[in-house]
Amino acid sequence: MMSPEKIKSIISENLVCEFIEIKGDDGTHFEAIIVSKEFENISMLKQHQLVYRSLGEMMKKDIHALSIKTYKVDEWNQLTK
16 A cells, blocks of 8 residues: 555655645545656646656556646746745
8 A cells, every 4th residue: 555655755756846745545546746847848748747657667556546736846936925
């Protein structure tokens, strides 16, 4: 069973994140908010693909569902002002 902390750790190891929050309490369904400079100049689809790639095989066997919200640093700063 996966934990939000484990998912956060794995994503953080593979992506440079300015902010990351993972929620989920049933071990298979999670929500993620990820802010990264790596998302600059790429589409939202590519941003999500980077997140999925960072989790690798876990997306196939350990995580049933992952709702992702990705933000570029400037977007996040505007939202959180």
